[in-house]
Amino acid sequence: MAALALVDAQGEFTIGEVAAALxxxxxxxxxxxxxxxxxVEAMRALIFAAGPPVAVSPRSTDPPVPPGxxxxxxxxxxxxxDALRTLLRRYRDAFGRHPKLIPMLTAHTVSxxxxxxxxxxxATVLTAAGIPAEQLLDVMTVLDSFVIGSALGIAAPDQxxxxxxxxxxxxxxxxxxxxxxxxxxxRAFELGLDVVLGALxxxxxxxxxxxxxx
Amino acid sequence: MAALALVDAQGEFTIGEVAAALxxxxxxxxxxxxxxxxxVEAMRALIFAAGPPVAVSPRSTDPPVPPGxxxxxxxxxxxxxDALRTLLRRYRDAFGRHPKLIPMLTAHTVSxxxxxxxxxxxATVLTAAGIPAEQLLDVMTVLDSFVIGSALGIAAPDQxxxxxxxxxxxxxxxxxxxxxxxxxxxRAFELGLDVVLGALxxxxxxxxxxxxxx
DNA sequence: ACCTGAACACCGTTCAAGT
DNA sequence: ACCTGAACACCGTTCAAGT
Numbered sequence: 001m002a003a004l005a006l007v008d009a010q011g012e013f014t015i016g017e018v019a020a021a022l023x024x025x026x027x028x029x030x031x032x033x034x035x036x037x038x039x040v041e042a043m044r045a046l047i048f049a050a051g052p053p054v055a056v057s058p059r060s061t062d063p064p065v066p067p068g069x070x071x072x073x074x075x076x077x078x079x080x081x082d083a084l085r086t087l088l089r090r091y092r093d094a095f096g097r098h099p100k101l102i103p104m105l106t107a108h109t110v111s112x113x114x115x116x117x118x119x120x121x122x123a124t125v126l127t128a129a130g131i132p133a134e135q136l137l138d139v140m141t142v143l144d145s146f147v148i149g150s151a152l153g154i155a156a157p158d159q160x161x162x163x164x165x166x167x168x169x170x171x172x173x174x175x176x177x178x179x180x181x182x183x184x185x186x187r188a189f190e191l192g193l194d195v196v197l198g199a200l201x202x203x204x205x206x207x208x209x210x211x212x213x214x
Numbered sequence: 215m216a217a218l219a220l221v222d223a224q225g226e227f228t229i230g231e232v233a234a235a236l237x238x239x240x241x242x243x244x245x246x247x248x249x250x251x252x253x254v255e256a257m258r259a260l261i262f263a264a265g266p267p268v269a270v271s272p273r274s275t276d277p278p279v280p281p282g283x284x285x286x287x288x289x290x291x292x293x294x295x296d297a298l299r300t301l302l303r304r305y306r307d308a309f310g311r312h313p314k315l316i317p318m319l320t321a322h323t324v325s326x327x328x329x330x331x332x333x334x335x336x337a338t339v340l341t342a343a344g345i346p347a348e349q350l351l352d353v354m355t356v357l358d359s360f361v362i363g364s365a366l367g368i369a370a371p372d373q374x375x376x377x378x379x380x381x382x383x384x385x386x387x388x389x390x391x392x393x394x395x396x397x398x399x400x401r402a403f404e405l406g407l408d409v410v411l412g413a414l415x416x417x418x419x420x421x422x423x424x425x426x427x428x
Numbered sequence: 429a430c431c432t433g434a435a436c437a438c439c440g441t442t443c444a445a446g447t
Numbered sequence: 448a449c450c451t452g453a454a455c456a457c458c459g460t461t462c463a464a465g466t
Contacts, residue, residue: 014459015460016457016458024430024431024432025431025432026459026460027431027432027433027434027461027462028431029460030460030461031430031431035459035460036459103321103322106317106320106366107317107321108317108370109366109369110373111374111375111376111379113379115374116376116379116380116381117381119374119375119380120380120382120384120385121382123380123384123385123388124382124384126384127388133388133391135405136384136387136391136392137388137389137392137393137398137402138398138405139405140388141367141398141399141402142360142402142405144363144367145359145360145363145364145366145403146356146359146363147363148362148366148367149359149360149361149362149364149366150359150363152323152362153358153359153362156322156323159324160323160330160333160358161333161351165327166330166334166337167330167331167334168335168337168338170334170337170338170340170341170350171330171334173341173347173350174337174350174354177347177348177350177351178348178350188352188355188356188359189359191349191352191353191356192356192360194413195356195409195410195413195414196409196413198413199410199413202412228438228439228440229439229441230438230439230440238449238450239450240440240441241443241450241451241452242449242451243441244442249441250441
């Protein structure tokens with residue numbers, strides 16, 4: 001079934017092509033899968049095949065936890081930040097290894113077991129970090145949105161940022177100063193990681209509940 | 215041609231269906247568009263049809279700053295934050311009004327003029343806010359990723375967060391505590407807006423260049 | 429259990445022909 | 448300038464038949 005992952009080299013695939021790659025007639029395919037959507041789901045599961053286990057409980061032997069650090073400025077990056085960073089990077093890399101496949105996967109978002117398992121880990125880390133339960137789902141949704149959006153950015157890195165279409169000096173200068181291609185997408189993702197993880201610090205319970213935005 | 219936008223009510227469309235909606239034969243369609251992809255692009259342009267102009271230069275006469283509002287410390291949210299917030303909300307709402315259409319639009323990201331114009335505005339606001347030119351493109355990419363990802367979240371708000379698949383108490387509790395449907399997606403987006411705008415404050419030039427993340 | 433050929437309904441698209 | 452019918456190559460899928 002891994003022969004299907006090879007077909008993402010061209011951005012789309014056809015039942016006939018898969019059959020040809022397996023040296024078989026198209027109708028034979030239906031002895032193993034229920035349809036094309038089934039193949040897409042199989043590819044999704046294949047992409048999220050578990051990597052090495054992340055240290056999910058990041059408070060093993062580290063009491064350098066800030067006891068009274070209500071300050072926003074100098075909170076040291078402790079275990080939960082590294083764990084979360086690792087999880088989010090892995091999440092995005094799962095897409096990033098097969099950029100052409102991403103649009104097909106986002107066509108209909110399904111709760112594949114592997115994906116949910118990843119969210120289990122993220123929820124555990126966030127809870128350990130002190131994110132209040134009422135905000136947990138929203139925080140996870142923000143993380144999810146950022147990761148998915150970043151993954152889509154990998155699929156077409158330079159399309160939107162064509163300087164020929166820019167009309168404003170600020171945008172033209174930005175495009176000139178920024179990089180190109182995959183490297184730019186990777187760098188932006190790391191910046192976003194810093195932004196999101198930094199902001200998360202301000203949401204932690206010991207710092208007190210934030211003013212709700214309504 | 216607006217009859218095509220009606221076809222997003224079912225999540226997909228066919229040349230034949232469009233023809234039927236226009237009381238015409240399928241082959242007639244090709245007198246007005248070059249193909250199906252052309253129709254998708256027309257829908258994209260239609261969605262981003264310009265709304266009321268945003269106050270792009272946001273430092274006019276506004277000292278009615280809400281004191282002690284969201285954000286990390288006590289940096290007062292000045293004009294550029296409101297302007298950026300408006301732009302990003304509009305960007306996401308453009309998608310949000312047609313959730314079924316989003317997967318089709320993300321299938322191939324194209325630089326529609328209206329979209330680029332929106333980035334022109336965002337770049338101008340960010341520059342006015344003091345984001346250094348070297349970081350501008352990365353910051354915009356982060357914003358873009360978040361907005362696109364949030365838009366996709368609108369399309370299927372509760373798919374991933376099905377409690378039946380969760381295995382961890384933290385995630386189960388989070389799902390129980392969080393809301394459902396479009397309201398939850400909207401709330402998460404507003405939270406992400408707070409997070410991103412708050413973090414942007416730390417990147418402004420007067421605060422000095424941040425430690426680069428490599 | 430798996431493969432095969434033939435057939436199905438349905439696509440998007442082209443084009444010569446009409447008006 | 449626009450519509451039409453017929454035809455094209457190509458889909459995904461089904462199924463009776465083979466082994």
